[in-house]
Amino acid sequence: MQNGDQEAVVIPGPPATHEDITEELIHVSRQTGSRMKKAIILSGILSLFGFIGIAMQMANGIDDHTKWNFYAVIYFYIFSVTMGIPMAGIGLRFARAQWRRPTSRSAELFAIAGPVNLIFFIPILMVAPPIEGRNSLWMDWALAPWFPDIIMMLLLVLTGLAFLYVSLLPDFAAVRDHGSGFTQRLASRLSRGWSGSPKEWSLHKSALGILGAFYITAYAMTHLVLSSDFAMTLVPGWKDPIFPAFHAITGLQMGAALLIVTMYLLRRLGGLGRYFELEQFWGYSRLLLALSLFWFYFWWCAFILFWYARLPHEQGVIALFVSGDFAVENILARPQFLMFAGAISFSFILPFLILMWNILRRSIVWPTVVGLIVLIGGFFDRMRLYANSWSIDQVGGHGLDHLPTVNAPGLPDLLVFIGMVSSVLFLYLLISRLVGFVSVWETREALLLRFIKPWGVGYAHVVVKPE
Amino acid sequence: MQDRPRLTQTQVNEELLWPVFSFKRRHALAFIPPLILLMGGVIAVTILIYQGLWVTGLQRPAFWGFFIVNFVFWIGVSHAGTMISSILRLTQAEWKRPITRAAEVMTVFALITSLLHPVIHAGRPWRIIYWLLPYDFARGVWPDVRSPLVWDPIAITTYLTGSILFVFTALIPDFALIRDQSTGMRKKIYSSLALGWRGTPRQWKLQGIFGILMSALILPVFVSVHSIVSWDFAVSVVPAWHVTVYAPYFVIGAVHSGVSMVLTLMALMRWIFKLENYIWEDHFDAVGRLLIFIATLWLFFFFLDFAFSFYTREEQELAVMQRRLFEWPFNAITVIMIMTSYVIPIPLWLSKRVRRNIPLMFWTSILVNIGMWLERYFLIIPAIERKNELTFLWSNYVPSLIESLVVLASFGMVALLLLLFAKVVPLVPAWEAKEGIVFREDVQIGEVIVPGIIKETEEDKAW
Numbered sequence: 054m055q056n057g058d059q060e061a062v063v064i065p066g067p068p069a070t071h072e073d074i075t076e077e078l079i080h081v082s083r084q085t086g087s088r089m090k091k092a093i094i095l096s097g098i099l100s101l102f103g104f105i106g107i108a109m110q111m112a113n114g115i116d117d118h119t120k121w122n123f124y125a126v127i128y129f130y131i132f133s134v135t136m137g138i139p140m141a142g143i144g145l146r147f148a149r150a151q152w153r154r155p156t157s158r159s160a161e162l163f164a165i166a167g168p169v170n171l172i173f174f175i176p177i178l179m180v181a182p183p184i185e186g187r188n189s190l191w192m193d194w195a196l197a198p199w200f201p202d203i204i205m206m207l208l209l210v211l212t213g214l215a216f217l218y219v220s221l222l223p224d225f226a227a228v229r230d231h232g233s234g235f236t237q238r239l240a241s242r243l244s245r246g247w248s249g250s251p252k253e254w255s256l257h258k259s260a261l262g263i264l265g266a267f268y269i270t271a272y273a274m275t276h277l278v279l280s281s282d283f284a285m286t287l288v289p290g291w292k293d294p295i296f297p298a299f300h301a302i303t304g305l306q307m308g309a310a311l312l313i314v315t316m317y318l319l320r321r322l323g324g325l326g327r328y329f330e331l332e333q334f335w336g337y338s339r340l341l342l343a344l345s346l347f348w349f350y351f352w353w354c355a356f357i358l359f360w361y362a363r364l365p366h367e368q369g370v371i372a373l374f375v376s377g378d379f380a381v382e383n384i385l386a387r388p389q390f391l392m393f394a395g396a397i398s399f400s401f402i403l404p405f406l407i408l409m410w411n412i413l414r415r416s417i418v419w420p421t422v423v424g425l426i427v428l429i430g431g432f433f434d435r436m437r438l439y440a441n442s443w444s445i446d447q448v449g450g451h452g453l454d455h456l457p458t459v460n461a462p463g464l465p466d467l468l469v470f471i472g473m474v475s476s477v478l479f480l481y482l483l484i485s486r487l488v489g490f491v492s493v494w495e496t497r498e499a500l501l502l503r504f505i506k507p508w509g510v511g512y513a514h515v516v517v518k519p520e
Numbered sequence: 521m522q523d524r525p526r527l528t529q530t531q532v533n534e535e536l537l538w539p540v541f542s543f544k545r546r547h548a549l550a551f552i553p554p555l556i557l558l559m560g561g562v563i564a565v566t567i568l569i570y571q572g573l574w575v576t577g578l579q580r581p582a583f584w585g586f587f588i589v590n591f592v593f594w595i596g597v598s599h600a601g602t603m604i605s606s607i608l609r610l611t612q613a614e615w616k617r618p619i620t621r622a623a624e625v626m627t628v629f630a631l632i633t634s635l636l637h638p639v640i641h642a643g644r645p646w647r648i649i650y651w652l653l654p655y656d657f658a659r660g661v662w663p664d665v666r667s668p669l670v671w672d673p674i675a676i677t678t679y680l681t682g683s684i685l686f687v688f689t690a691l692i693p694d695f696a697l698i699r700d701q702s703t704g705m706r707k708k709i710y711s712s713l714a715l716g717w718r719g720t721p722r723q724w725k726l727q728g729i730f731g732i733l734m735s736a737l738i739l740p741v742f743v744s745v746h747s748i749v750s751w752d753f754a755v756s757v758v759p760a761w762h763v764t765v766y767a768p769y770f771v772i773g774a775v776h777s778g779v780s781m782v783l784t785l786m787a788l789m790r791w792i793f794k795l796e797n798y799i800w801e802d803h804f805d806a807v808g809r810l811l812i813f814i815a816t817l818w819l820f821f822f823f824l825d826f827a828f829s830f831y832t833r834e835e836q837e838l839a840v841m842q843r844r845l846f847e848w849p850f851n852a853i854t855v856i857m858i859m860t861s862y863v864i865p866i867p868l869w870l871s872k873r874v875r876r877n878i879p880l881m882f883w884t885s886i887l888v889n890i891g892m893w894l895e896r897y898f899l900i901i902p903a904i905e906r907k908n909e910l911t912f913l914w915s916n917y918v919p920s921l922i923e924s925l926v927v928l929a930s931f932g933m934v935a936l937l938l939l940l941f942a943k944v945v946p947l948v949p950a951w952e953a954k955e956g957i958v959f960r961e962d963v964q965i966g967e968v969i970v971p972g973i974i975k976e977t978e979e980d981k982a983w
Contacts, residue, residue: 188832273820346740354768361755362757513974518614
């Protein structure tokens, strides 16, 4: 089945037999060429920059959280993106969307970013101001917010890793049976004697279901506690129950965006074009369109209330996150407005204007472009939320007395950004050398569950529904 | 879906069209309960209009009571149609086929029923006209377009118009089917309704395109309707109402109650109209799984609303929570609401055996709707009872018999309209049933035969 993409390289059709899949996914795609080796080494070295950045930032002091505003921006941006991608895979698995099968592994592998998020979370815990004197969910509980936040982060990270491991089990067995060398020995240990019996498959399916449900719950609750403890509580007068849901859904949007970009790169650079076809890009572009609409809807739900009621403390929140200081006549001179304009343009307006056209949705390039746009918009959004809220030094009070001056990012922040991104990339590429970017067992299952048959004067897809 | 009989077209026509052409005893008896409820409501409304609003329990400051709670409830139920027919159409869920029409029609009737409530609630319904039309009837006072109370009728009538169009277009092939099987006056009426439908490939293609376009267009309306209804409460500065999460909370609650109502309807349709060949255990299983997801999302939003009530520790908001959680009757209402909306049904629905047990699904869906009605009561009434800062201005709303009769009558009205509708067209779309049979493909994998579905290839999709 040919895609409609205009490329110089001819992408062959999907694998027709189980042997093709084994050959391609276990032998060919796991080969580590020179380009891959360089990428792994480079990302490994650049990961260290993150720790250098943290050290430089700590040398500036940890008592003044306003100096760490951009560290918070970077941390919550990368946290939102990387923990949102597995959600996209898990959600579509629950929805039994068969087209997502080739992409599941690429999505689930991002759970490996969990430990990175956990390590870089430590400075946030150290630097964030205590909740005494501020509104919070924890009612002056002595251990809050650190204890519940650590517990939620650990739960999310461990659930993600557990889900990834369970999902990988059959593929570890496949590498054990068909691979060679060190990876074959490692996979043999990790496969825990998997033999593919009906009982094992049944337990496997149940485990994925349970762990998936746990991940979704942990994802929502972690976003709830982190967004309220590290953003909402810092802004006097900001009470916004929809904000945790907004935070979670925008994370999912950014995760879907990064997954599309990843699929494109794997298609172009990884030689996996027969797995990441038009159908996958079309499916994720529809998801991205829906999530972009949700971005606007959740933002609007909060904005209309604050705008309509005209309560003074909520007008302060609008000024902080949307309009900037009204005393500044030139709207383009208001940094808060510029951040908001960037966020809404790149997270909602442009994605909507592009993806509303089916001809653009049903392509490979345009969803990728929109994915990049959404990733930029997500950064603007996290900047809008965290750079502003972390710049406030006022403790408590009914509302904001004045808009804070936002400290600009410095070299330590840049190093932390490079370090965090490289750490995630390093781990992602490393684990892909063991199990590949496409799931062997899911692809084999897809061969059983989907096929084309002659029908009438043409052909039809038949999708088997064993449930 | 294994071992399902392959029905012939004649069989489908006979089994689905019999309520249109005949009036069997079970169908006739089904009219009695809703008729009784509706008569009670008509008498109650007559008394209310004649005597005035003092016959209700409304008093300062609780000027919104049962009528508004019921209004919000029926707007919520109306969301089921769009959920089942539009969203499931766009996601190409095959199992929606037998239930789309009933869900869409329930949407229309639920919207009509809900629209009656503000009219009754006004006490002098004829004065509503002054407020609805954009004209300065008296002393140069225009309707306030900045009020969500004006956005409401705009959104609801848009949704009603869209839903009617949606229902009607999907009815055309079945109107034509009845036309072809009728004689005399019935044939003339259905010929007019069928709009010349002949079942040509082009007509089917246009019908499919319209269905998809309408599904996509009605989605923003679907979200906006209940969001705007929620903003009736949320944009005010009443403590415990002024909550940003109300819009998605109301929408997801609407879907929860609406889809549960569809479950109830499926079970009743199957029993009254003998639709065992069309509404299977698989459909209850699929709806049950959908409801687990929706209910969990509802619980998340409920939790957000609940948790953030304590966030600022404002006295007025704490007073409302005190009333909701610790004072009679709201303490009992809260417990019943949580138990019936989530704690009892969801754990049961996690079991496939329960999901495929039709009587259990019927009773649990009724529990959900009891819980979701109480949820609206829980959200609306305590906040308005405690909306003033000065405690001597607080009141305790007690609904009267008149209001209770009107609420019960609303259920009777929707049921009656559905039963009357079933006399006019089949509740299960005949053309969808036949299309489902054509698109069904049994596939042998190893020793097992499993059901499959034929889907159009990308090249077939011209849009």
